[in-house]
Amino acid sequence: MAGSKEQLFTPEIRAEIDQWIAKYPAEWKQSAVMAALRIVQDANGGWLSRELMDDVAGYLEMAPIAVYEVATFYSMYELKPVGKHKICVCTNVSCMINGSDNIVGHLEKKLGVALGGTTSDGKFTLKEVECLGACGGAPMMQIGKQYYENLTPEIVDSILDRLE
Amino acid sequence: MANEVCFRNLDLDRPWLLDQYQRRGGYEMITRILKDQVAPSQIIDEVKKSGLRGRGGAGFPTGLKWSFINRDLPGAKYIVCNSDEGEPGTFKDRDILRYNPHALIEGMVIAGYAVGANAGFNYIRGEFWEPYERFEAALEEARKAGFLGKDILGSGFDFALYSHLGAGAYICGEETALLESIEGKKGQPRYKPPFPAQFGLYGRPTIINNTESLASVPEILRNGGEWFRDLGVENSGGSKLFSISGNVSRPGNYEIPMGTPFAELLEMAGGVRGGRELKAVIPGGSSAPVIPGDQMLGLNMDYDSIAQAGSMLGSGAVIVMDDTNCMVKVLERMSYFYYEESCGQCTPCREGTGWMYRVVHRIEQGEGRQEDLELLDDVAAKIQGRTICALGDAAAMPVAGMLKHFRDEFQYHIDHKKCMVG
Numbered sequence: 394m395a396g397s398k399e400q401l402f403t404p405e406i407r408a409e410i411d412q413w414i415a416k417y418p419a420e421w422k423q424s425a426v427m428a429a430l431r432i433v434q435d436a437n438g439g440w441l442s443r444e445l446m447d448d449v450a451g452y453l454e455m456a457p458i459a460v461y462e463v464a465t466f467y468s469m470y471e472l473k474p475v476g477k478h479k480i481c482v483c484t485n486v487s488c489m490i491n492g493s494d495n496i497v498g499h500l501e502k503k504l505g506v507a508l509g510g511t512t513s514d515g516k517f518t519l520k521e522v523e524c525l526g527a528c529g530g531a532p533m534m535q536i537g538k539q540y541y542e543n544l545t546p547e548i549v550d551s552i553l554d555r556l557e
Numbered sequence: 558m559a560n561e562v563c564f565r566n567l568d569l570d571r572p573w574l575l576d577q578y579q580r581r582g583g584y585e586m587i588t589r590i591l592k593d594q595v596a597p598s599q600i601i602d603e604v605k606k607s608g609l610r611g612r613g614g615a616g617f618p619t620g621l622k623w624s625f626i627n628r629d630l631p632g633a634k635y636i637v638c639n640s641d642e643g644e645p646g647t648f649k650d651r652d653i654l655r656y657n658p659h660a661l662i663e664g665m666v667i668a669g670y671a672v673g674a675n676a677g678f679n680y681i682r683g684e685f686w687e688p689y690e691r692f693e694a695a696l697e698e699a700r701k702a703g704f705l706g707k708d709i710l711g712s713g714f715d716f717a718l719y720s721h722l723g724a725g726a727y728i729c730g731e732e733t734a735l736l737e738s739i740e741g742k743k744g745q746p747r748y749k750p751p752f753p754a755q756f757g758l759y760g761r762p763t764i765i766n767n768t769e770s771l772a773s774v775p776e777i778l779r780n781g782g783e784w785f786r787d788l789g790v791e792n793s794g795g796s797k798l799f800s801i802s803g804n805v806s807r808p809g810n811y812e813i814p815m816g817t818p819f820a821e822l823l824e825m826a827g828g829v830r831g832g833r834e835l836k837a838v839i840p841g842g843s844s845a846p847v848i849p850g851d852q853m854l855g856l857n858m859d860y861d862s863i864a865q866a867g868s869m870l871g872s873g874a875v876i877v878m879d880d881t882n883c884m885v886k887v888l889e890r891m892s893y894f895y896y897e898e899s900c901g902q903c904t905p906c907r908e909g910t911g912w913m914y915r916v917v918h919r920i921e922q923g924e925g926r927q928e929d930l931e932l933l934d935d936v937a938a939k940i941q942g943r944t945i946c947a948l949g950d951a952a953a954m955p956v957a958g959m960l961k962h963f964r965d966e967f968q969y970h971i972d973h974k975k976c977m978v979g
Contacts, residue, residue: 416678416719418633421759423741427724431683459742466743466900468725469683481684485645486843487802487876489890523727523894524645524843525684528802528874529809538686 401448406436410452422453426463429453430470439479439518440471468522476511476518478556481535484521487528496532497521499546503553517553561788561796562776563653563660563769564812573691575698578659584704586775587666591712597628600671604774606782608794613639613730613767614842614872615947616860619774625754626762628673635763636668636677637753638771639735640692643682643727644842645894646874649798649810650768654681654688657772658695662718664774666704669716672764676717679768680735683724692720727898731946732765734900745900746946769798789815793859793870801826803877804833816859822875823854833879837962841871843891844951846958847884868958883978884963885970888955889914889921895952906949909940913956920967923974930967933960 401407410429417424429449434441446464450457464470471479480500484493497508500519504512511518527533530542534549541552566572566581578584590600605620626634638661642650653661665677681689696718699705707715721739723729729738733747736758757763773795777785786794793815799822802808806827813822819838829835835850840858846868848856856862863870878887892914901907913936916929937953937960944950960967969977 416721418759421740424721424739426741427683427738428722431722431724453741455741462743463724463741466726467683467723470724484890485894486839486887486890487646487808489887490803490876490878490882522684522725523897524643524647526642526648526651526682528646528648528800528876531802531808535684540687 398452401452402433403436406432407452414453423455423459426453426455426460427467430460430464434470438477439475440473474511474515477516478536479518479520480553481520481522481525482508483523483525483527483531483533483535485524485528487524488531488533491531493532495546496534496544496549499549503550516556559796560812562785562812563649563657563772563798564810565776566657572656573658573695575659575695575702578657582779583659583775584663584702586778587663587670587704588710590667590670590778591710591714594712597671597673600667600778603778603782604671607777607785608782608789608792609770609773609777609785610793610860611767612769612773612797612872614644614844614869616870619766619770622754622766623668623672623764625752626672626674626764630673630762633676633759633761634672634674635758635761636665636672636674636771637732637735637739637758637763637765638665638677638679638768639730639732639765640679640681640685640688640768641723641730641735642685642768642872643730644844644872644874645891646800646802646839646842646876647872648800648802649873651685651688652798652810653768653772654685654692658692659699660772660775661692661768662695662699662705664771665718666709666716667774667778668764668766668771670714672762674762674764675715676719678719678721678739678758680721680723680729680739682729683722689720689722696720726900727894728900728946728948731948734946735765736763743900745902746948748945790857790859790861792861797858797873799858799873799875801875801877803875804830804879804882805877806830813858816857816862819856819858819875820854822858823877826877829877829879831879833881835877836880836882837878837884839868839874839876839878839955841869842874843876843894844947844954845869845871846954847887847962848958849962850878867961881978883921883976884959884966885917885921885976888959889917891955892917892952895948899948899952903944903946903949905940905943906952909936909949910952912936913952917956920970923970925967925971925974927971929971930960930964 413428734744
């Protein structure tokens, strides 16, 4: 690890991570790794570089490999660049029964990318996800922190058209 | 009667606010307990008497779980709430966090007092940002009002409570994987024993309960264990939230007494959409074996009734399917889920879930082989009971259930290389 912890991240990011560290016993800084990865990912346009993971390891006094393990295990971390807006469409059973295939098809056609792809302008990434726990509003998707439920192709259009 | 416990404030304007919660007796219970210094054993006995069973899916008696902790053991003990709601079809804990977060907070403080724990974590799945923010706001209100933190209401009892956010992993709903996750690791389940009550979070005695279980505690104690128990039926005390989704007119969460006939629940949800025929129901989340529609119409929504039909009540997630659904396609999607979510730790699950998915997938694609159904039976049987945690069983049971009840549909796919549903 190069330099001191004060050289890692911006003061704002450090303060946010420190708030999470404070929740756990002093000898368990590692408990904040999931929050720290999310915070630095959000500040990095939605993905984690190797350098950022190493910085998180340095900040939390963890072995880098332990941070990579976490970053590769959980589905919400991205290890490659993604679009400005990550569209996560649920296709699990309740959504499938209610036409999530049509929603995926519509999005693929509208954006010109397949599931897992990013539009050439870097604006959207389209991702298939597992059950997001909103089956009463199936079919549904998540963009950023927001859930969108009871989707139709028309509703999807109006949501995407409002995003900058 | 509906909405008596977790949803009792649902009719109020912005029911998630502290003053609304207190309008109907919220925090009265913890206040009384701390003021009168009620004996912890008395609280645990009352929860036992209520017949409350773990609402996350396993159905283990909550009071009994609480009694496993050695209250007098010195050092840290923890209360952990499992809000990592991820069982496909389940969306009830999300609504508790959004609409009744203070009931959960009060339930966790009471649980802490009962087992001698001074800290708690609520593990909320990472995708639940809105519920997380709602819960955080409620924590802030509760801290300001003196219901959380040091020396609560001047009683000398301390209880600190925090959220922990997940980051996308179904397996973290398994209690020991969840503990690993809070410790900042991959969510891979631990061997049991030792159980969390002896060796839990940070190696300390820990009680883990589902959101709905903990949020039910204040009402149980306010009205008495017997009151709660008598809402339900034998072996299934209380009322419960059922998340009903799929081909129904009014999908959503319904809090109804345990033992309510499924037919009544279906009617509350507006019946099968478009008046179509009820083909099949998954009664307790996607890990619960499917039940044919005509059989389901004769069952009640309680642990024993659903178990006698060869399935399980699980988390209370009811997925309703009409006659337009192809069961091969449904099973293909479910098998993909377990393949995707297996943590990879145990060979039978890691290899078996992928194997089952590939076989169901090729049947769905019209490339099934005559021996495939026996192969699926065999792989499913060989996963069950051979893994550290229940994910292996959860992946195998739906396969066994589908082949038991809809074998002809799978056979048709293999014989005709197409679907009989159309």
